[in-house]
Amino acid sequence: MSILNLALMFAFGCFALAQLLCLYRVMRAPGFSDRVLALDTMAINMIALLTLFGIQRGTQVYFEASMLFALVGFISTVAFAKFILRGDVVE
C-alpha cells in the first residue's frame, strides 16, 4: 500500500469522525445557533469527503457535486440565520 493510499485512508477516517461529531452536535445542542453551525460544518466536511473520493477513484466527476454542496450549504445557513433574525427569509 502506497503512502498516498495510507494518507487517503487517514483523511477519510478523520473526516468521517468529524461528520459523526457534528451529527452528535446537531442532535444534542444547547441552542438553535449550535445546530445551524453544526449543519454548516457538515456541509463543509462533505465537500472534503467528496474530494477525497474523487482522488481515490481518479476521476473528476465529483467536483460538481462538491460545488453543489458548497452552494447549498452556504445558502441554507444564511436562510436559517435570516429566519431566526427576522422571521422571514426574503424580505
Added chain:
Amino acid sequence: MSILTEILVAALLVTGGVFGLVGAWGLVRLPDMMTRLHGPTKAATLGVGSVLIASMLHFWLHHGILSWHELLITIFVFITSPITGLFIAKAHMHLSWQQGELPRPPSGVEWSTYGEGAENSPIVTVEGPEKPCE
C-alpha cells in the same frame, strides 16, 4: 510518479484530515457558543483548503490534468465562511442577550440585530418597541 510529489500530496491530505477533526472536536468540546463558532472555521479554511489543493496537485502531477475546479471551490468556501460565521453570531446575539446587556456600538447607532424589523422574529427574546394595535 515520483516519490517526492506523492509525499507532498500525502502530507497535504494528512494536514487536512487533522484540521477537519480538530474543528469538529472543538465544535463539540468548547464551552461557550462564541468559542464554538471558532472551531469549525479551522476545518473550513485549513482542512478543506489543504484537501482541495492536494486534489489539484494530485491530478496535475500524477494524471497530467490541470483542473481549476478545486481552486474555484476553495475560493468560494473562503469567501462564504466568514459570512456564515457572521450570520450565526448575529443569530446567537439575537437569541441570547437583551439589548442593554451588550456594549454600545461606537458610532452612536444601534446594533442592526435589534434594529427595525427585529420584532418580526418568531423567536422573540428582544424587548422590541411597542407596536400599535392594528
